[in-house]
Amino acid sequence: MQTNSIYPMARKLGPVAAPSHPDLSEFAALHKRKRSFAAGRDIVQQGQPQKMAYILAEGWVCTYKLLRDGARQIVDFQIPGDFLGLRSVLSGTSDQSIEPITNIEVSEVVGFDLMNAWNKSPRLSKAILWAVSREQAISAEHLAGIGRRTAIERMAHLFLELATRLAWVGKGSKAGFACPLTQYHLADALGLTAIHVNRVLKQLREAGLVTFRDGYVTIHKYDTLAEMSGFEDGYLDPAGPVLQ
Amino acid sequence: MQTNSIYPMARKLGPVAAPSHPDLSEFAALHKRKRSFAAGRDIVQQGQPQKMAYILAEGWVCTYKLLRDGARQIVDFQIPGDFLGLRSVLSGTSDQSIEPITNIEVSEVVGFDLMNAWNKSPRLSKAILWAVSREQAISAEHLAGIGRRTAIERMAHLFLELATRLAWVGKGSKAGFACPLTQYHLADALGLTAIHVNRVLKQLREAGLVTFRDGYVTIHKYDTLAEMSGFEDGYLDPAGPVLQ
DNA sequence: CGGGCGCTTGATAGGCCTCAACGTAAGTGG
DNA sequence: CCACTTACGTTGAGGCCTATCAAGCGCCCG
Numbered sequence: 001m002q003t004n005s006i007y008p009m010a011r012k013l014g015p016v017a018a019p020s021h022p023d024l025s026e027f028a029a030l031h032k033r034k035r036s037f038a039a040g041r042d043i044v045q046q047g048q049p050q051k052m053a054y055i056l057a058e059g060w061v062c063t064y065k066l067l068r069d070g071a072r073q074i075v076d077f078q079i080p081g082d083f084l085g086l087r088s089v090l091s092g093t094s095d096q097s098i099e100p101i102t103n104i105e106v107s108e109v110v111g112f113d114l115m116n117a118w119n120k121s122p123r124l125s126k127a128i129l130w131a132v133s134r135e136q137a138i139s140a141e142h143l144a145g146i147g148r149r150t151a152i153e154r155m156a157h158l159f160l161e162l163a164t165r166l167a168w169v170g171k172g173s174k175a176g177f178a179c180p181l182t183q184y185h186l187a188d189a190l191g192l193t194a195i196h197v198n199r200v201l202k203q204l205r206e207a208g209l210v211t212f213r214d215g216y217v218t219i220h221k222y223d224t225l226a227e228m229s230g231f232e233d234g235y236l237d238p239a240g241p242v243l244q
Numbered sequence: 245m246q247t248n249s250i251y252p253m254a255r256k257l258g259p260v261a262a263p264s265h266p267d268l269s270e271f272a273a274l275h276k277r278k279r280s281f282a283a284g285r286d287i288v289q290q291g292q293p294q295k296m297a298y299i300l301a302e303g304w305v306c307t308y309k310l311l312r313d314g315a316r317q318i319v320d321f322q323i324p325g326d327f328l329g330l331r332s333v334l335s336g337t338s339d340q341s342i343e344p345i346t347n348i349e350v351s352e353v354v355g356f357d358l359m360n361a362w363n364k365s366p367r368l369s370k371a372i373l374w375a376v377s378r379e380q381a382i383s384a385e386h387l388a389g390i391g392r393r394t395a396i397e398r399m400a401h402l403f404l405e406l407a408t409r410l411a412w413v414g415k416g417s418k419a420g421f422a423c424p425l426t427q428y429h430l431a432d433a434l435g436l437t438a439i440h441v442n443r444v445l446k447q448l449r450e451a452g453l454v455t456f457r458d459g460y461v462t463i464h465k466y467d468t469l470a471e472m473s474g475f476e477d478g479y480l481d482p483a484g485p486v487l488q
Numbered sequence: 489c490g491g492g493c494g495c496t497t498g499a500t501a502g503g504c505c506t507c508a509a510c511g512t513a514a515g516t517g518g
Numbered sequence: 519c520c521a522c523t524t525a526c527g528t529t530g531a532g533g534c535c536t537a538t539c540a541a542g543c544g545c546c547c548g
Binding site: 069087090119126128136139142146234 | 312335384390479
């Protein structure tokens with residue numbers, strides 16, 4: 001069971017520590033309690049104190065910031081194997097909200113345990129730093145996309161990023177993936193309106209590049225999309241931390 | 245001298261460890277060699293292997309990503325006391341370039357030493373994680389700005405962010421600060437063209453809110469700017485890591 | 489003195505937003 | 519079982535914000 005729940009995580013941390021490594025088992029000991037959350041109900045809210053982190057076992061999540069005028073910016077989506085709320089445990093409070101997009105299952109990581117383990121295992125702490133660094137790399141890439149790419153390029157780029165990340169945890173491939181996002185999610189992630197998202201999706205569909213329909217993304221021409229959006233997967237996998 | 249060079253850093257890490265604390269002195273031992281770099285010449289380039297990090301002692305720097313079509317997105321500016329290239333040491337390679345905006349002085353942190361110290365001092369490693377987390381929080385805020393704020397709001401927000409960060413290291417106040425950026429830098433940071441930056445600056449100036457002229461930003465109406473741009477400094481200072 | 493860099497301004501165009509309406513599917517309550 | 523509601527998707531018309539193209543100014547520096 002336990003092993004099962006940490007599978008996607010272990011898979012991603014593979015380069016960092018083999019599953020048999022004592023640090024990873026120590027890591028497994030960190031998150032004992034499993035919990036479920038319902039789609040649409042925030043599990044963390046911007047500005048509130050936060051003492052828990054989670055590892056996502058099943059389902060999709062997004063972390064977002066809310067501006068004062070009600071506008072929303074999704075910073076990133078999380079898929080199985082990703083951490084949730086890691087930074088908020090460290091700082092004690094969160095500057096972002098976390099919303100389950102689907103019903104989700106997570107394992108709970110108590111802040112206190114995490115800090116405890118931190119002192120004992122440099123290897124574990126490096127793995128966590130690596131995870132935070134990766135988040136940073138991803139949001140920098142999103143920044144570049146929203147700042148400098150057109151709507152259609154952003155959309156293509158996002159689909160390719162998701163395809164790549166999902167493929168790494170065995171939930172999709174370069175040919176497509178199940179995708180529970182609404183056009184509103186896409187809009188808030190890409191800095192567009194849902195209406196324009198709809199038009200962009202139509203363009204991509206009619207150009208025979210990608211189809212997003214009925215909760216499934218079908219990638220017809222991966223290479224063309226990668227070319228037009230400038231997608232390179234380097235930022236997603238910084239080859240793991242330097243060990244020793 | 246040494247103390248001098250780490251002053252802004254120590255000031256920021258104040259909540260984490262008092263300057264007299266053994267971990268901070270250990271930290272000081274990390275960066276012995278001082279170096280200078282000339283304005284405009286990249287010290288790290290996207291995609292290249294990287295074994296050094298730096299602590300900025302004097303001058304301004306920006307980290308940016310270059311898209312394939314030549315467009316540039318500045319992810320963040322660094323001011324004295326900030327780390328440079330921290331993430332690239334951990335992953336061994338950098339997905340961003342680092343350009344000194346002015347002539348700068350830095351202290352060098354050798355990657356090997358950093359990893360060594362990491363194993364010995366959990367307190368130090370938490371401080372580093374805190375620094376990376378802070379970078380993440382900042383780029384998330386920039387993301388929200390570029391995605392959901394208008395040009396004029398973004399500009400105001402950036403000025404207030406810089407004023408706040410500079411004030412913390414004794415290089416400015418809410419009333420203004422010396423600012424070596426060109427309008428091209430602002431454009432690349434805010435996802436605009438330099439031409440439009442010019443017009444936005446004109447608006448802000450004629451509205452009597454901020455003036456950016458001759459390398460100096462003068463903030464005339466701090467509160468109005470904060471109000472219109474939705475600036476809140478929370479994301480800049482996550483209260484330091486949770487200790488113990 | 490020529491040339492590059494940074495700044496400024498005008499005219500025009502276009503990408504994306506806003507407003508408005510309608511369709512479909514699923515859920516709810518009577 | 520049907521009216522009603524809500525969520526999500528789709529399409530059209532018009533307009534604003536920002537980009538693009540173009541030109542000119544001042545300054546520093548070789």
